[in-house]
Amino acid sequence: MGRLRHLINIILLLVLSTVGLRYLFESIFALPVAASAEARPIDNLFNGHFWMIAFLFSLIMVLMLYAIFVFRRQDGDETDGPHIHGNRNLEITWTIIPTFVVIGFGIWGAVTLNEITRPKEGEMTVDVVGKQWIWSFTYPEQDNIGSGELVLPVNRTTVLKMNAEDVIHSFWVPEFRVKQDLVPGRETTLRITPTEVGSYKLRCAEICGLNHTLMEADVRVVDAAGFQAWVDEKQAVPAFADLTAEERGAFWASAEGFGCVACHSADGSPGVGPTWQGLYQHEVPLADGSTVIADDDYITTSIHDPNSQVVGGFNPNIMPQNYLEQFAAREQEVEAAEAIDLDITADIIAYIKTLQ
């Protein structure tokens, strides 16, 4: 009779505790809004796991606390507990049942993964580049327009083809649930089907050095018409030949250009690199103790060979040392498309001059 009473107590406590915990999880383990088609099957799996967490935690805790409080030594009792060495059937039971449960969850996971990674109809491609500490996006199917914010049409699957220029980064928008690293030297892909129009934040989830915390980009999900309007607006940008050197410089510095703004602010706020505000023709203290005047020559050298004259208080080896080649490649590309004689370095210096 005693055994049966314990069993009933345990089952009652277990049910109470499991349901109570699962209810509690609604608040302490809340997920962000689900804003993608991929989020739905993933959230179902989350739900299954949360029930399992509530049940397993309750099972062991209820049994343990029950044993602690119900069976504990009474005052004056000096005897030992019953001499029970084990029970093979019990051991086999609690080996076999968990085996089936975890394999079941494994299959559930595999099916879900297959669902969210398989190619869908009407996919659109966006090329994503991550580099310390900035994101940029190119739309190959929309005339290669470039953007510093990720704009996605709602209810259409976008394949992100992702590359990292320097170190590993990771693409994560919590509302979309899925995450994928960007690895230097290989292209990785991620499929997202946004289902909710709105604004989100993309943040790098893999430690990528000094300013990892700040590596983020805006994500905007818009309806089909809005997306087309945005593309038209982007495509309407004037040719480089129609821009002034200062305007081109500002473009090169942006995320769509070479991402200088990730480290060099234009408004005097501190960053990984020195700010550009008030830089031109002013005295710059160098790490070796000397000072130079920030003229055209100095800025050119600093862009092409950043380690040669490091500014005091800043670290060497952070800025890429191949901008000369990067610029040359881009200049060729633009010159092939437009009749223009381009000098990106000069454009950037022209832009810096405006930041007084």
Place this chain on the structure above:
Amino acid sequence: MFRNTRIILTSALVKGLVGQFVAWALGYGFIAMLRAFRGLPTPGLYEPAVAFGAILSVIGFLVGAGVLTDWLKLIVGKRTPLRHGAPEGKPEWSRYLNVDYNHKVIGIQYAITSILVLLIGGLFAILFRIELAQPGMQWLTNDQYNTLFSAHGIIMIASILLGVGAMVNYLVPLMIGASDMAFPRLNAFSYWVAIPSAVLILMGMAVGGWDTGWVGYATLSLRAPLGIVLFMLGFWINGFSSIAGSINMLVTTATMRAKGMTLFRMPILVWGAAAASIIQMTATQTVGVALTMSVAERVLGLNFFDPAGGGNPILYQHLFWFYSHPVVYVFVLPGLGVISELLPVFARKPLFGYRWVALSSMGIALVGFLVWAHHMFTSGMADALRMPFMFSTMLVAIPTGVKFFSWVATIWEGKLPKNPPTPLLFVFGAISVFLIGGVTGPILGTIPTDLHLHDSYWIVGHFHATMFGGYIFPFFAALYYWYPKVTGRMYKESLGKLHFWLMLPAFWVMSIGQMSVGLLGMRRRVADYDPALGITTTHVLITLAALIIGWSVLIMIYNFVASTRTAPLADINPWRSRSPEWQIPSPVPEFNYAVPFEVIGEPYDYGLDGATYTREVVPVPSGD
């Protein structure tokens, strides 16, 4: 007073540190000299010179401390008898600052060093936790933040390895009836080599820090500040401690057990320690390879990981996790052994399913080798690789479950005390916390949910629960439980309980809070977060909890220090344990057992009248 100062200044520790910095300067000077011959100037903190000096500095430490002296003498054919007891004319405490070959001295050296390193790592955590209490940057820069969390990780790992070394060294020979470890000199080497390794890591923070976390992924490691070289070399050197220590432990267990102590009659803690040692002995080398390749790529210009030269950054992750996943089982298996060891003593009941518990340790160790790539589910591996690793990862739950069920079955109908003493409280705490860590694991094992949780604070909460439940709580339980054995005195029970009741709730809040903010989008390894995520209140709670945990550990240290002199003498066997180490005087005599024992029964036969585990070997009169 003057005499004590002299003893400290001439101790192996101080001589070793002097040797380390002298050798470092020599190494640096050597490279500078080579460059000077070629007419090149050597700038301050020139990386190859720092790295070369760092490698020499470890040898400098070992030579200075005298760790290698006996071996060097052996090479030239001199006899080197093992010295026992305190050095002539010096007090007993000086043994702990010098190279000593007694396993109990080395065990205590490990324990004290482990706790000191724990305090350093904990201090770092508190520094950056205060920064995280509020959004926006308050008092750290990104640079300092990155170095602090990176150092926190590796320093805590060093502390845990030292703590595992403490338990293994002190307890295993006692439990199996050996007079010492199999290789006493190697044992001393394993301990002492961990000191210069820790110095290198701390120096790495001083020369610019590093911003890669403790994982040191390529290609970030190739661009990180100079500190990463010292971090990687320090980590690498620490591997020697792991490998040598684990070989010693396995040989000791295999060859020096008391008569009649078959494998399934060993105290269960020895099983946990053996499983951990097998992992250490076989996995440490791969992280050594990964670190060697990283340092060689940076310092010598070899190309392994940088794709610009044909390398592969994912290769580093495979090599790294092939060690660094199994190593978490090195951390937890001895701790789980402590739980299994203590529960029968306090419940006055046999350990339920001894063989299953013992073999589940081996099962965890084995499966632990097959799951490393679950750390890389978002790295861009093919699905053909992700799927098998998902299933193998889920399998870890099975042997872990066996342990939980066996613990519960052990205390079922057991006679647990009405007012549990501190070690038992910590065992209960360990089970509850390891349970949190355990049940929050499978959700990371299934890939779709991991795609959201990977590199989020959910992971941070999950592994802190695993580490605290599998190591910290059991380690503290072990410290309280064997404190009377080690010192002969009883700690203050009231302070022990205070420690527990501060630490357990605080830890629950911290760990569950971390998981909660992770679900909402808090990334790992960030110095700041967007208040729009709605996680600020939880972050305040996590920081407060971390502070409480910090204070509670200080209470434990005060308790232990204060009790060494003033506390009442402890009974020989205050917990009424059947284990052999509790049948001899406390503190344990130099050679452990005056009379060897033999095993004639099961280790955990509580509740069986007349059962005995060990008896003294009666010397048999010789035949002639």
